[in-house]
Amino acid sequence: MSRQRRTGVGRALNLFGPFIGLLLVIALFALIPEVQGRFLRAANFKSVATQSVIVALGALGMTLIIISGGIDLSAASNIALASVITAYAINAGAAPILAILLGVLTGGLVGLVNGGLVTRLRLVPFIVTMGMMGIARGAAKWIAGNQKIDAPMTWVNELMSKSPRPPWLLLAPGIWIVILFAVAMAVLLKYTVFGRHIFAVGSNEATARLCGLRTNQIKILVYAISGLFCGLSGVMEFSRLTVGDPTVAVGLELDIIAAVVIGGGSLSGGEGSILGTMVGVLIMSFLRNGCTMMGWPNYIQEIIIGAIIIVAVALDRLRHRTA
């Protein structure tokens, strides 16, 4: 881990690299007179933040997985499954808090199974989670009876409300939850033994094992934690939609992975940061928001986000070569 012995500039660049991208995106729209006034309003930033919650929660877990050298293609299906479970439980008369718990735990269970299969069967995470992508999506449709579940309105739906109650919260409770967990995960990764072990497993699994790390346990735990975040993200998805929709978030796993990669995560493992990931999420959200405000057609937005991913990773490589 030579990263700690970087020079000041190199480290600053590493820390602020993703921010440059975010600032560029914000500056881009802030400079266009047509949307300037509207884009820079607090209300708009609030709405972008709310829109980011679902991807952000998924990306918190995905960051851990990617640092550990894995990948989770089932994240989006897991989110849909958790949202359906939550809606189902509320509809069946369960107390909202119990429904939330069930949703989150379902996500955790899916993650645990992912981790178990990856380690016990020694399968590539790509394959295991690709299989789980179908299983979780199918289970969601099955439980929902192949339709969406209309659940009665409860305080769960307030979690993603742009005008939160009580008003002193200022932001939707979902945003606070993201901030809270982002800080917690950042601390976990940087300052705990478990966090450093995740980096070790991702950098070189064989060496980590030879050094006495229980790599399988670490990996299972990483997938399970990530699953819990997907579950929480599913609860937020339900809160936002007010219905449990088994077809929601198709393809969202790629947005989640993209956020981690834009934020400096390396798909070969051993690298990534929570801060970077969160910036990655915001870059994509701001792009969507700005493009919609401009009334640009969707294909422009898709091309820009595609280009951003490539530029971000290219920048990251450049940073490595020079540092």
Add this chain to the structure above:
Amino acid sequence: MKSPVFKILVIGLGAALAFAACAKKPSEPSGSETAKTLRIAVIPKGTTHEFWKSIHAGAIRAEGELGVKVIWKGPQKEDDRAQQITVVEDFISSGVDGIVLAPLDDRALMRPVQDAVREKIPVVIIDSALQGSDYASYVATDNYKGGVLAARRLGELLKGRGRIFLIRYQEGSASTVQREAGFYDTVTKEFPGIVLLVKDQYAGATTETAYQLAENLISRFPDVEGVFTPNESSTFGTLRALQESRLAGKVVFVGFDSSPKLVQGLRDGDIHGLVIQNPAKMGYLGVKTIVAILRGEPVEKVIDTGVVLATKDNMDSPEIKALLSPDLTMIKD
């Protein structure tokens, strides 16, 4: 250590400028717009289906006639409820004067519409219903009536008896659910001799999923005599499956909506009837209604845009032809 910082900045700035340059173009026509021009956001369920293109064409016609600015934008992924909510929210933030929305879900879009109304942005709902009463007007096809028309056509051609499929589109899409209900009610009430072999299968969002479903159903029930499908993608997918299994023309097939391929199917005798709506009129009246509201004129709460049945015999009459093959030349992007 300075050069890498500089290099990154240059690359980043260059990239941003490149985006700005290539992205700026489509918005140019609106650059000269005066501040007083009303900006109307029109939000379809998707942008690639023929149906939405017709709505777009109608909206553009209204744009020209009324001297307003129409901003056309659907969810980035077709049929994604969460993304449609995001689009509505972003338009509220951008401060458009009015929103014309085809909601992907009769429930999930309620809250964003409430948000819009709270921000004093009126909303006109088109195509599919929305629960609640926050919207100002609902401009749509009488979908139930469309299902009834289809059922009668199928019943007459089968002379009141036979074994048929009712292929459904997707749960939660209010418009197709009503068509299916109109069809189902009419078949069971008026044609007791007709047996529904299948009535709870969903074709899914795309032509591909509909194709697969129809193929599987045909291999399960090769002696099927009639089929009804409630929208463009399910009709086309089923048409392909019928053609592949050489049943096209033999099975009485009534579908919904139109596209060049479906019109060809009608001409070839593979499709025996297409219930067609008037999407161009829906787009046109949607924009016209929201502008009327913004100008303080009274509007109806529900506006029907009508359905007709196109058959091989009437498909070349001018009014049917205009609906089957709408003029889309006015759409620029």
